[in-house]
Amino acid sequence: MIRILLLSLAGACAAGIGLGQAQALRTRAALLLALRAVLSQMMDAMLLASMPLPALLRGLGDGGHGARRAVGMAMVRAGEILETSPDLRFQAAFLAAVGEQRAGPLRALRAGDLEALSPWLALIGEGGRDQQRRALEGATAVAERLEREANAQLPAQVRLCRTLGLAAGAALVLLLW
Protein backbone atom coordinates (compact mmCIF):
# COMPACT_ATOMS: atom_id res chain seq x y z
CA MET A 1 0.00 0.00 0.00
CA ILE A 2 2.81 2.41 0.96
CA ARG A 3 4.61 1.48 -2.24
CA ILE A 4 1.57 2.40 -4.33
CA LEU A 5 1.22 5.68 -2.51
CA LEU A 6 4.91 6.57 -3.01
CA LEU A 7 4.74 5.67 -6.70
CA SER A 8 1.65 7.79 -7.18
CA LEU A 9 3.36 10.67 -5.39
CA ALA A 10 6.45 10.41 -7.62
CA GLY A 11 4.28 10.34 -10.74
CA ALA A 12 2.24 13.29 -9.56
CA CYS A 13 5.44 15.26 -8.82
CA ALA A 14 6.83 14.65 -12.31
CA ALA A 15 3.51 15.64 -13.86
CA GLY A 16 3.32 18.67 -11.57
CA ILE A 17 6.77 19.84 -12.64
CA GLY A 18 5.73 19.60 -16.28
CA LEU A 19 2.52 21.50 -15.65
CA GLY A 20 4.41 24.07 -13.55
CA GLN A 21 6.81 24.66 -16.45
CA ALA A 22 3.84 25.21 -18.75
CA GLN A 23 2.37 27.72 -16.31
CA ALA A 24 5.72 29.54 -16.01
CA LEU A 25 5.73 30.01 -19.78
CA ARG A 26 2.25 31.55 -19.64
CA THR A 27 3.32 33.78 -16.75
CA ARG A 28 6.42 34.93 -18.65
CA ALA A 29 4.27 36.06 -21.57
CA ALA A 30 1.91 37.84 -19.16
CA LEU A 31 4.84 39.56 -17.41
CA LEU A 32 6.24 40.79 -20.71
CA LEU A 33 2.81 42.15 -21.62
CA ALA A 34 2.60 43.85 -18.22
CA LEU A 35 6.08 45.31 -18.69
CA ARG A 36 4.95 46.84 -21.97
CA ALA A 37 1.95 48.38 -20.25
CA VAL A 38 4.13 49.80 -17.47
CA LEU A 39 6.67 51.21 -19.93
CA SER A 40 3.86 52.90 -21.82
CA GLN A 41 2.54 54.36 -18.57
CA MET A 42 6.06 55.61 -17.77
CA MET A 43 6.30 57.26 -21.18
CA ASP A 44 3.05 59.18 -20.59
CA ALA A 45 4.08 60.24 -17.08
CA MET A 46 7.56 61.32 -18.21
CA LEU A 47 6.77 63.05 -21.45
CA LEU A 48 3.28 64.42 -20.90
CA ALA A 49 3.34 65.13 -17.18
CA SER A 50 7.14 65.67 -16.74
CA MET A 51 6.84 63.64 -13.56
CA PRO A 52 10.15 63.02 -11.76
CA LEU A 53 11.30 59.41 -11.83
CA PRO A 54 10.95 58.56 -8.09
CA ALA A 55 7.36 59.88 -7.94
CA LEU A 56 6.57 58.18 -11.23
CA LEU A 57 7.86 54.83 -10.01
CA ARG A 58 5.92 55.14 -6.76
CA GLY A 59 2.71 55.61 -8.77
CA LEU A 60 3.24 52.42 -10.78
CA GLY A 61 2.31 50.27 -7.79
CA ASP A 62 -1.28 51.46 -7.83
CA GLY A 63 -3.93 49.26 -9.36
CA GLY A 64 -3.65 46.16 -11.48
CA HIS A 65 -3.40 42.57 -10.43
CA GLY A 66 -1.44 39.46 -11.32
CA ALA A 67 1.48 40.12 -13.64
CA ARG A 68 0.72 43.86 -13.92
CA ARG A 69 0.83 44.20 -10.15
CA ALA A 70 4.07 42.20 -9.91
CA VAL A 71 5.82 44.42 -12.47
CA GLY A 72 4.37 47.56 -10.85
CA MET A 73 5.65 46.51 -7.43
CA ALA A 74 9.12 45.84 -8.89
CA MET A 75 9.08 49.41 -10.24
CA VAL A 76 8.00 50.76 -6.85
CA ARG A 77 10.85 48.88 -5.22
CA ALA A 78 13.27 50.22 -7.87
CA GLY A 79 12.09 53.73 -6.92
CA GLU A 80 12.74 53.01 -3.24
CA ILE A 81 16.22 51.73 -4.04
CA LEU A 82 16.93 54.84 -6.14
CA GLU A 83 15.80 57.10 -3.34
CA THR A 84 18.02 55.42 -0.78
CA SER A 85 20.98 55.17 -3.15
CA PRO A 86 20.77 58.10 -5.59
CA ASP A 87 24.19 57.26 -7.01
CA LEU A 88 22.68 54.13 -8.58
CA ARG A 89 21.09 54.32 -12.01
CA PHE A 90 17.54 53.21 -12.83
CA GLN A 91 18.73 50.05 -14.57
CA ALA A 92 20.73 48.91 -11.53
CA ALA A 93 17.84 49.72 -9.21
CA PHE A 94 15.35 47.87 -11.42
CA LEU A 95 17.57 44.80 -11.73
CA ALA A 96 18.09 44.79 -7.96
CA ALA A 97 14.32 45.02 -7.44
CA VAL A 98 13.67 42.20 -9.90
CA GLY A 99 16.43 40.18 -8.23
CA GLU A 100 14.72 40.60 -4.86
CA GLN A 101 11.45 39.34 -6.32
CA ARG A 102 12.88 36.48 -8.34
CA ALA A 103 11.62 34.09 -5.69
CA GLY A 104 8.15 35.58 -6.17
CA PRO A 105 5.99 36.26 -9.20
CA LEU A 106 8.85 37.61 -11.34
CA ARG A 107 10.71 34.28 -11.38
CA ALA A 108 9.12 33.47 -14.74
CA LEU A 109 11.17 36.23 -16.40
CA ARG A 110 14.31 34.82 -17.97
CA ALA A 111 17.79 36.27 -17.60
CA GLY A 112 17.79 36.60 -21.41
CA ASP A 113 14.71 38.86 -21.25
CA LEU A 114 16.46 41.29 -18.92
CA GLU A 115 19.65 41.16 -20.98
CA ALA A 116 17.74 42.04 -24.13
CA LEU A 117 16.08 44.98 -22.38
CA SER A 118 19.32 46.12 -20.76
CA PRO A 119 20.63 48.62 -23.34
CA TRP A 120 17.35 50.53 -23.22
CA LEU A 121 16.84 50.31 -19.49
CA ALA A 122 20.32 51.82 -19.08
CA LEU A 123 19.06 55.02 -20.72
CA ILE A 124 15.96 55.47 -18.56
CA GLY A 125 16.35 58.41 -16.21
CA GLU A 126 19.42 59.69 -18.04
CA GLY A 127 19.31 62.67 -20.38
CA GLY A 128 16.51 64.78 -21.79
CA ARG A 129 13.04 64.03 -23.08
CA ASP A 130 14.14 62.87 -26.53
CA GLN A 131 16.46 60.33 -24.96
CA GLN A 132 13.71 59.12 -22.64
CA ARG A 133 11.33 58.73 -25.55
CA ARG A 134 13.92 56.69 -27.47
CA ALA A 135 14.75 54.59 -24.40
CA LEU A 136 11.14 53.80 -23.56
CA GLU A 137 10.19 53.14 -27.17
CA GLY A 138 13.22 50.88 -27.52
CA ALA A 139 12.42 48.98 -24.32
CA THR A 140 8.75 48.66 -25.33
CA ALA A 141 9.72 47.33 -28.75
CA VAL A 142 12.03 44.72 -27.18
CA ALA A 143 9.35 43.70 -24.66
CA GLU A 144 6.84 43.42 -27.49
CA ARG A 145 9.18 41.23 -29.55
CA LEU A 146 9.93 38.97 -26.58
CA GLU A 147 6.24 38.72 -25.78
CA ARG A 148 5.36 37.90 -29.41
CA GLU A 149 8.04 35.20 -29.48
CA ALA A 150 6.86 33.85 -26.15
CA ASN A 151 3.26 33.77 -27.30
CA ALA A 152 4.20 32.11 -30.59
CA GLN A 153 6.11 29.36 -28.77
CA LEU A 154 3.62 29.09 -25.96
CA PRO A 155 1.11 26.48 -27.25
CA ALA A 156 3.81 24.08 -28.45
CA GLN A 157 5.94 24.53 -25.33
CA VAL A 158 2.98 24.20 -22.99
CA ARG A 159 1.90 21.00 -24.78
CA LEU A 160 5.45 19.67 -24.67
CA CYS A 161 5.95 20.42 -20.98
CA ARG A 162 2.58 18.95 -20.08
CA THR A 163 3.09 15.82 -22.16
CA LEU A 164 6.64 15.32 -20.93
CA GLY A 165 5.56 15.79 -17.35
CA LEU A 166 2.68 13.35 -17.66
CA ALA A 167 4.80 10.85 -19.62
CA ALA A 168 7.62 11.11 -17.08
CA GLY A 169 5.14 10.55 -14.29
CA ALA A 170 3.63 7.51 -16.00
CA ALA A 171 7.07 6.10 -16.88
CA LEU A 172 8.24 6.52 -13.31
CA VAL A 173 5.22 4.66 -12.02
CA LEU A 174 5.72 1.80 -14.52
CA LEU A 175 9.47 1.56 -13.92
CA LEU A 176 9.14 1.52 -10.18
CA TRP A 177 6.17 -0.84 -10.06
Added chain:
Amino acid sequence: MSDWRDDLLRYLPASVRRRAQELSEAQAQSVVEIRMRAGQRVEFVTDRSGAFELDWRPGAPEVQSTLAALCDHSAYARQEEICQGFVTVRGGHRVGLCGRASVQEGRIVGLHTVGSLCIRIARPILGAADGLMPALFDASGRPRSTLILSPPGCGKTTVLRDAIRQLSQRGQHVCVADERSELCAVIDGVPQMPVGSRTDVMDGCPKAQAMQMLLRAMNPDWIVTDELGRAADAQAVLDAMRCGVAVLASAHADGLTALRSRPELRGLMDAGAFSGYVLLQRRGRIASRYDARGEALHEA
Protein backbone atom coordinates in the same frame (compact mmCIF):
# COMPACT_ATOMS: atom_id res chain seq x y z
CA MET B 1 25.22 67.86 11.11
CA SER B 2 24.16 71.01 9.27
CA ASP B 3 21.20 71.06 6.94
CA TRP B 4 23.04 71.21 3.63
CA ARG B 5 24.84 67.98 4.38
CA ASP B 6 21.52 66.29 5.18
CA ASP B 7 20.15 67.48 1.84
CA LEU B 8 23.12 66.99 -0.41
CA LEU B 9 25.58 64.40 0.83
CA ARG B 10 23.79 61.33 -0.46
CA TYR B 11 23.85 62.74 -3.99
CA LEU B 12 27.57 63.48 -4.01
CA PRO B 13 30.39 61.10 -4.99
CA ALA B 14 31.85 59.05 -2.13
CA SER B 15 35.10 61.08 -1.92
CA VAL B 16 33.27 64.37 -1.58
CA ARG B 17 30.83 62.80 0.87
CA ARG B 18 33.64 61.54 3.06
CA ARG B 19 35.40 64.94 3.14
CA ALA B 20 32.15 66.76 3.90
CA GLN B 21 31.43 64.37 6.77
CA GLU B 22 34.84 65.17 8.25
CA LEU B 23 34.13 68.92 8.38
CA SER B 24 33.58 70.45 11.78
CA GLU B 25 30.23 72.14 12.40
CA ALA B 26 31.84 75.58 12.04
CA GLN B 27 33.55 74.61 8.78
CA ALA B 28 30.30 73.17 7.41
CA GLN B 29 28.45 76.36 8.29
CA SER B 30 31.03 78.41 6.43
CA VAL B 31 30.72 76.49 3.16
CA VAL B 32 28.81 78.52 0.58
CA GLU B 33 29.59 76.57 -2.58
CA ILE B 34 30.87 73.21 -3.71
CA ARG B 35 32.49 73.31 -7.12
CA MET B 36 33.10 70.18 -9.18
CA ARG B 37 34.96 70.42 -12.46
CA ALA B 38 35.95 67.50 -14.66
CA GLY B 39 39.66 66.84 -14.25
CA GLN B 40 40.10 69.39 -11.44
CA ARG B 41 40.11 69.12 -7.67
CA VAL B 42 36.76 69.48 -5.98
CA GLU B 43 36.60 72.80 -4.16
CA PHE B 44 34.63 73.79 -1.06
CA VAL B 45 34.28 77.57 -1.13
CA THR B 46 33.71 79.26 2.22
CA ASP B 47 32.17 82.60 3.14
CA ARG B 48 35.47 83.77 4.50
CA SER B 49 36.75 84.26 0.97
CA GLY B 50 38.68 81.04 1.29
CA ALA B 51 38.41 77.57 -0.11
CA PHE B 52 39.72 74.14 0.59
CA GLU B 53 40.25 71.47 -1.99
CA LEU B 54 40.02 67.71 -2.13
CA ASP B 55 42.81 65.62 -3.57
CA TRP B 56 40.26 63.79 -5.68
CA ARG B 57 39.67 64.92 -9.28
CA PRO B 58 36.39 63.72 -10.79
CA GLY B 59 36.18 62.83 -14.46
CA ALA B 60 33.37 64.02 -16.72
CA PRO B 61 31.33 60.82 -16.07
CA GLU B 62 31.45 61.46 -12.30
CA VAL B 63 30.34 65.06 -12.79
CA GLN B 64 27.48 63.88 -14.99
CA SER B 65 26.44 61.10 -12.59
CA THR B 66 26.40 63.64 -9.76
CA LEU B 67 24.15 65.88 -11.81
CA ALA B 68 21.86 62.93 -12.63
CA ALA B 69 21.63 62.06 -8.93
CA LEU B 70 21.01 65.70 -7.96
CA CYS B 71 18.16 65.75 -10.49
CA ASP B 72 16.67 62.52 -9.02
CA HIS B 73 17.48 60.86 -12.37
CA SER B 74 14.83 63.11 -13.89
CA ALA B 75 16.79 65.48 -16.11
CA TYR B 76 13.95 65.15 -18.64
CA ALA B 77 11.64 66.87 -16.14
CA ARG B 78 14.16 69.65 -15.49
CA GLN B 79 15.06 70.32 -19.11
CA GLU B 80 13.89 73.96 -19.12
CA GLU B 81 15.95 74.70 -16.02
CA ILE B 82 18.97 72.85 -17.41
CA CYS B 83 18.71 74.86 -20.63
CA GLN B 84 18.93 78.00 -18.47
CA GLY B 85 22.11 76.63 -16.89
CA PHE B 86 20.93 75.60 -13.44
CA VAL B 87 18.77 73.23 -11.43
CA THR B 88 17.33 73.76 -7.97
CA VAL B 89 17.55 70.66 -5.83
CA ARG B 90 16.00 69.40 -2.61
CA GLY B 91 16.67 71.88 0.16
CA GLY B 92 16.57 74.82 -2.26
CA HIS B 93 20.25 74.57 -3.19
CA ARG B 94 20.97 75.82 -6.67
CA VAL B 95 23.32 73.93 -8.96
CA GLY B 96 24.88 75.98 -11.75
CA LEU B 97 25.95 73.99 -14.82
CA CYS B 98 28.48 74.40 -17.58
CA GLY B 99 28.68 72.12 -20.56
CA ARG B 100 28.09 71.99 -24.28
CA ALA B 101 24.87 73.68 -25.36
CA SER B 102 22.71 72.42 -28.22
CA VAL B 103 21.22 75.34 -30.06
CA GLN B 104 18.38 75.18 -32.56
CA GLU B 105 17.17 78.33 -34.29
CA GLY B 106 18.97 80.48 -31.76
CA ARG B 107 17.36 78.73 -28.79
CA ILE B 108 19.16 76.46 -26.33
CA VAL B 109 17.40 73.09 -26.46
CA GLY B 110 19.80 71.08 -24.34
CA LEU B 111 22.98 71.12 -22.33
CA HIS B 112 25.17 68.07 -22.85
CA THR B 113 28.51 66.85 -21.58
CA VAL B 114 28.21 68.87 -18.42
CA GLY B 115 31.74 69.38 -17.11
CA SER B 116 31.27 71.80 -14.22
CA LEU B 117 28.86 72.00 -11.32
CA CYS B 118 28.63 74.87 -8.87
CA ILE B 119 26.44 73.83 -5.95
CA ARG B 120 25.38 76.99 -4.11
CA ILE B 121 24.29 76.21 -0.57
CA ALA B 122 20.96 77.83 0.27
CA ARG B 123 20.58 79.01 3.84
CA PRO B 124 17.43 80.76 4.92
CA ILE B 125 18.41 83.54 7.32
CA LEU B 126 15.54 84.25 9.67
CA GLY B 127 15.44 87.96 10.36
CA ALA B 128 17.30 88.92 7.17
CA ALA B 129 14.37 91.17 6.24
CA ASP B 130 13.99 92.82 9.66
CA GLY B 131 15.38 96.08 8.29
CA LEU B 132 13.15 95.96 5.25
CA MET B 133 9.82 95.24 6.93
CA PRO B 134 9.05 98.80 8.14
CA ALA B 135 9.47 100.00 4.55
CA LEU B 136 6.73 97.67 3.33
CA PHE B 137 3.85 99.41 5.13
CA ASP B 138 2.87 103.07 5.36
CA ALA B 139 1.93 104.86 8.55
CA SER B 140 -1.64 103.61 8.30
CA GLY B 141 -0.49 100.02 7.80
CA ARG B 142 -1.27 99.81 4.09
CA PRO B 143 1.15 97.77 1.97
CA ARG B 144 3.70 99.72 -0.05
CA SER B 145 4.97 98.11 -3.24
CA THR B 146 8.74 97.96 -3.03
CA LEU B 147 11.58 97.12 -5.37
CA ILE B 148 14.79 95.75 -3.87
CA LEU B 149 17.95 96.59 -5.81
CA SER B 150 21.47 95.25 -5.54
CA PRO B 151 24.31 93.87 -7.59
CA PRO B 152 24.49 90.04 -7.71
CA GLY B 153 25.57 88.27 -4.53
CA CYS B 154 24.37 90.88 -2.02
CA GLY B 155 21.54 88.80 -0.60
CA LYS B 156 18.44 89.99 -2.51
CA THR B 157 16.95 86.51 -2.61
CA THR B 158 17.66 85.86 1.08
CA VAL B 159 16.04 89.16 2.11
CA LEU B 160 13.09 88.59 -0.20
CA ARG B 161 12.56 85.07 1.14
CA ASP B 162 12.54 86.25 4.74
CA ALA B 163 10.22 89.12 3.83
CA ILE B 164 7.78 86.55 2.40
CA ARG B 165 7.89 84.67 5.69
CA GLN B 166 7.39 87.77 7.79
CA LEU B 167 4.54 89.09 5.63
CA SER B 168 2.86 85.70 5.85
CA GLN B 169 3.27 85.69 9.63
CA ARG B 170 1.60 89.10 9.77
CA GLY B 171 -1.51 87.56 8.25
CA GLN B 172 -0.95 88.76 4.70
CA HIS B 173 -1.80 86.44 1.82
CA VAL B 174 1.43 86.24 -0.12
CA CYS B 175 1.66 84.78 -3.60
CA VAL B 176 5.10 84.07 -4.98
CA ALA B 177 5.96 83.92 -8.68
CA ASP B 178 9.04 81.73 -8.28
CA GLU B 179 10.26 81.23 -11.83
CA ARG B 180 13.59 79.67 -10.88
CA SER B 181 12.44 77.88 -7.70
CA GLU B 182 14.99 79.92 -5.77
CA LEU B 183 12.75 81.71 -3.33
CA CYS B 184 10.71 78.83 -1.98
CA ALA B 185 12.42 75.77 -3.52
CA VAL B 186 9.19 73.83 -3.95
CA ILE B 187 9.67 70.07 -4.21
CA ASP B 188 6.59 67.89 -4.75
CA GLY B 189 4.36 70.87 -3.99
CA VAL B 190 5.98 71.66 -0.63
CA PRO B 191 8.23 74.72 -0.13
CA GLN B 192 11.58 73.63 1.26
CA MET B 193 12.23 77.10 2.67
CA PRO B 194 10.46 78.69 5.63
CA VAL B 195 8.09 81.02 3.76
CA GLY B 196 5.13 81.05 6.13
CA SER B 197 1.78 79.36 6.25
CA ARG B 198 -0.13 81.95 4.19
CA THR B 199 2.13 81.71 1.17
CA ASP B 200 1.12 80.26 -2.19
CA VAL B 201 3.79 79.53 -4.75
CA MET B 202 3.54 79.41 -8.53
CA ASP B 203 6.70 77.47 -9.25
CA GLY B 204 8.76 77.24 -12.42
CA CYS B 205 6.40 79.46 -14.42
CA PRO B 206 7.60 82.56 -16.30
CA LYS B 207 7.15 85.53 -13.94
CA ALA B 208 4.80 87.57 -16.10
CA GLN B 209 2.41 84.66 -16.68
CA ALA B 210 2.66 83.55 -13.06
CA MET B 211 1.76 87.02 -11.79
CA GLN B 212 -1.29 87.16 -14.06
CA MET B 213 -2.43 83.71 -12.94
CA LEU B 214 -1.94 84.56 -9.27
CA LEU B 215 -3.82 87.80 -9.71
CA ARG B 216 -6.78 86.06 -11.32
CA ALA B 217 -6.92 83.00 -9.14
CA MET B 218 -5.45 83.53 -5.69
CA ASN B 219 -6.71 86.90 -4.41
CA PRO B 220 -3.32 87.94 -2.99
CA ASP B 221 -2.45 90.85 -0.71
CA TRP B 222 1.11 90.67 -1.99
CA ILE B 223 2.77 89.29 -5.09
CA VAL B 224 6.46 88.62 -4.61
CA THR B 225 8.93 87.85 -7.37
CA ASP B 226 12.67 87.83 -7.90
CA GLU B 227 14.82 89.47 -10.58
CA LEU B 228 12.53 91.58 -12.73
CA GLY B 229 14.19 92.12 -16.08
CA ARG B 230 11.91 91.69 -19.07
CA ALA B 231 9.36 94.09 -20.48
CA ALA B 232 6.65 91.49 -19.88
CA ASP B 233 7.63 91.34 -16.19
CA ALA B 234 7.28 95.11 -15.91
CA GLN B 235 3.86 95.00 -17.59
CA ALA B 236 2.68 92.26 -15.23
CA VAL B 237 3.84 94.34 -12.23
CA LEU B 238 1.85 97.32 -13.53
CA ASP B 239 -1.23 95.11 -14.05
CA ALA B 240 -1.00 93.81 -10.49
CA MET B 241 -0.68 97.29 -9.04
CA ARG B 242 -3.64 98.56 -11.06
CA CYS B 243 -5.63 95.76 -9.45
CA GLY B 244 -4.65 97.06 -6.00
CA VAL B 245 -2.23 94.27 -5.18
CA ALA B 246 1.10 95.24 -3.62
CA VAL B 247 4.24 93.93 -5.30
CA LEU B 248 7.54 93.14 -3.64
CA ALA B 249 10.22 92.40 -6.21
CA SER B 250 13.94 92.56 -6.80
CA ALA B 251 16.13 93.59 -9.71
CA HIS B 252 19.83 93.60 -10.49
CA ALA B 253 21.08 97.19 -10.27
CA ASP B 254 23.64 98.98 -8.13
CA GLY B 255 21.47 102.07 -7.81
CA LEU B 256 18.59 104.00 -9.31
CA THR B 257 20.76 105.37 -12.10
CA ALA B 258 21.52 101.82 -13.23
CA LEU B 259 17.82 100.95 -12.94
CA ARG B 260 16.85 103.92 -15.12
CA SER B 261 19.35 102.78 -17.74
CA ARG B 262 17.37 99.58 -18.23
CA PRO B 263 14.58 100.43 -20.66
CA GLU B 264 12.41 97.47 -19.56
CA LEU B 265 12.36 98.72 -15.98
CA ARG B 266 12.55 102.49 -16.52
CA GLY B 267 8.84 102.46 -17.41
CA LEU B 268 8.04 101.20 -13.92
CA MET B 269 9.88 104.14 -12.37
CA ASP B 270 8.28 106.63 -14.73
CA ALA B 271 4.84 105.24 -13.92
CA GLY B 272 5.56 105.55 -10.18
CA ALA B 273 4.72 101.88 -9.86
CA PHE B 274 6.71 101.30 -6.68
CA SER B 275 6.14 103.30 -3.53
CA GLY B 276 9.73 102.78 -2.55
CA TYR B 277 13.10 101.38 -3.55
CA VAL B 278 15.61 99.70 -1.26
CA LEU B 279 19.27 99.35 -2.21
CA LEU B 280 21.16 96.50 -0.55
CA GLN B 281 24.88 96.20 0.07
CA ARG B 282 26.84 93.09 1.06
CA ARG B 283 25.10 90.47 3.26
CA GLY B 284 21.65 91.94 2.70
CA ARG B 285 22.24 95.13 4.65
CA ILE B 286 20.21 98.16 3.55
CA ALA B 287 22.47 100.81 2.00
CA SER B 288 19.81 103.34 0.98
CA ARG B 289 16.08 103.81 0.69
CA TYR B 290 14.27 105.90 -1.89
CA ASP B 291 10.71 107.09 -2.31
CA ALA B 292 8.54 106.61 -5.40
CA ARG B 293 10.22 109.52 -7.18
CA GLY B 294 13.68 108.17 -6.45
CA GLU B 295 14.50 110.71 -3.71
CA ALA B 296 16.81 109.28 -1.05
CA LEU B 297 15.07 108.71 2.29
CA HIS B 298 17.83 107.28 4.36
CA GLU B 299 21.53 106.65 3.99
CA ALA B 300 23.06 103.86 6.03
